[in-house]
Amino acid sequence: MAEKKYIVQYDRIGCIGAAACVASLPEAWEMDEEGKAILKGGNGKGDEIFELEITEEELEKHMDAAKACPVIVIHIINKETGEKLI
Ligand code: SF4
Numbered sequence: 757m758a759e760k761k762y763i764v765q766y767d768r769i770g771c772i773g774a775a776a777c778v779a780s781l782p783e784a785w786e787m788d789e790e791g792k793a794i795l796k797g798g799n800g801k802g803d804e805i806f807e808l809e810i811t812e813e814e815l816e817k818h819m820d821a822a823k824a825c826p827v828i829v830i831h832i833i834n835k836e837t838g839e840k841l842i
Contacts, residue, residue, distance in 0.1 A: 758811040758812065758813060759811065759812075760809035760810055760811055760835070761810075761811065761812055761815075761834065761835055761836065762809070762810050762811075762812070762814075762815055762818070762832055762833065762834055762835060762841075763807050763808070763809055763810070763832070763833045763835055764784070764795065764798070764807065764808045764809075764810055764818050764822070764830065764831075764832055765805060765806075765807050765830070765831040765832070765833055766793070766795045766798060766805070766806045766807070766808075766829060766830050766831075767804065767805055767829040767830075767831075768792055768793070768803070768804055768805070768806060768829070769804050769829075770827050770829035771792045771793050771827070771829050772826070772827050773787065773791040773792055773793070774825070774826050774827070775787055775793070776821075776824035776825055776826060777793050777821045777822075777824060777825055777830060778793065779824070780817075780820050780821040780824040781817055781818065781820065781821035783796070784796050784797075784808070784817075784818065784821065785821060794806075795807075795808050796808075809835070815832070818832060819832060819841065819842060822842045823842060828842070830842070
Protein backbone atom coordinates (compact mmCIF):
# COMPACT_ATOMS: atom_id res chain seq x y z
CA MET A 757 0.00 0.00 0.00
CA ALA A 758 1.27 3.48 -0.87
CA GLU A 759 2.56 5.65 1.93
CA LYS A 760 0.11 8.21 3.23
CA LYS A 761 2.08 11.40 2.98
CA TYR A 762 -0.62 14.01 3.38
CA ILE A 763 -3.42 14.84 5.78
CA VAL A 764 -6.76 16.29 4.78
CA GLN A 765 -7.87 18.39 7.74
CA TYR A 766 -11.46 19.56 7.95
CA ASP A 767 -12.68 22.24 10.35
CA ARG A 768 -16.36 21.40 10.66
CA ILE A 769 -17.20 24.45 12.79
CA GLY A 770 -16.58 26.77 9.83
CA CYS A 771 -18.52 24.74 7.27
CA ILE A 772 -21.43 26.69 5.80
CA GLY A 773 -22.89 23.73 3.94
CA ALA A 774 -22.13 24.89 0.44
CA ALA A 775 -21.59 21.25 -0.64
CA ALA A 776 -18.91 22.19 -3.15
CA CYS A 777 -16.65 19.55 -1.63
CA VAL A 778 -19.32 16.88 -2.19
CA ALA A 779 -19.79 17.99 -5.80
CA SER A 780 -16.03 17.89 -6.35
CA LEU A 781 -15.21 14.60 -4.61
CA PRO A 782 -18.25 12.55 -3.54
CA GLU A 783 -16.06 9.57 -2.67
CA ALA A 784 -14.63 11.57 0.25
CA TRP A 785 -17.37 14.01 1.20
CA GLU A 786 -21.06 13.82 2.00
CA MET A 787 -23.60 16.09 3.69
CA ASP A 788 -25.19 15.19 7.02
CA GLU A 789 -28.63 16.02 8.40
CA GLU A 790 -27.29 19.23 9.97
CA GLY A 791 -26.36 20.50 6.52
CA LYS A 792 -22.64 20.23 7.19
CA ALA A 793 -20.08 18.18 5.37
CA ILE A 794 -18.70 14.87 6.62
CA LEU A 795 -15.21 13.73 5.68
CA LYS A 796 -15.71 10.03 4.98
CA GLY A 797 -13.31 7.86 6.93
CA GLY A 798 -11.98 10.86 8.81
CA ASN A 799 -10.83 10.62 12.42
CA GLY A 800 -12.35 13.23 14.70
CA LYS A 801 -10.46 15.35 17.18
CA GLY A 802 -13.35 16.19 19.44
CA ASP A 803 -16.17 16.86 17.00
CA GLU A 804 -14.65 19.90 15.36
CA ILE A 805 -11.55 18.86 13.47
CA PHE A 806 -11.50 15.75 11.31
CA GLU A 807 -8.47 14.29 9.59
CA LEU A 808 -7.92 11.78 6.82
CA GLU A 809 -4.52 10.51 5.67
CA ILE A 810 -4.06 10.27 1.91
CA THR A 811 -1.40 9.16 -0.57
CA GLU A 812 0.46 11.20 -3.17
CA GLU A 813 -1.81 9.67 -5.84
CA GLU A 814 -4.89 10.94 -4.03
CA LEU A 815 -3.52 14.43 -3.48
CA GLU A 816 -4.73 16.15 -6.65
CA LYS A 817 -8.40 15.25 -6.31
CA HIS A 818 -8.39 16.19 -2.63
CA MET A 819 -6.70 19.49 -3.47
CA ASP A 820 -9.46 20.19 -6.00
CA ALA A 821 -12.14 19.55 -3.37
CA ALA A 822 -10.32 21.71 -0.80
CA LYS A 823 -9.99 24.57 -3.30
CA ALA A 824 -13.70 24.31 -4.09
CA CYS A 825 -14.67 25.14 -0.49
CA PRO A 826 -15.74 28.81 -0.41
CA VAL A 827 -14.80 29.30 3.25
CA ILE A 828 -11.51 27.34 3.13
CA VAL A 829 -12.22 24.96 5.98
CA ILE A 830 -10.55 22.07 4.17
CA HIS A 831 -6.79 22.07 4.52
CA ILE A 832 -4.11 19.71 3.25
CA ILE A 833 -0.88 19.23 5.15
CA ASN A 834 2.35 17.49 4.19
CA LYS A 835 2.94 15.10 7.10
CA GLU A 836 6.70 15.10 6.78
CA THR A 837 7.36 18.81 6.47
CA GLY A 838 4.26 20.21 8.15
CA GLU A 839 3.73 22.44 5.12
CA LYS A 840 0.15 23.53 4.57
CA LEU A 841 -0.69 23.20 0.85
CA ILE A 842 -4.05 24.91 1.32
S1 SF4 B 1 -17.38 23.06 0.49
FE1 SF4 B 1 -16.71 23.80 2.50
S2 SF4 B 1 -18.46 24.92 3.30
FE2 SF4 B 1 -19.17 23.66 1.63
S3 SF4 B 1 -19.90 21.78 2.58
FE3 SF4 B 1 -17.80 21.44 1.95
S4 SF4 B 1 -16.60 21.95 3.76
FE4 SF4 B 1 -18.61 22.82 4.05
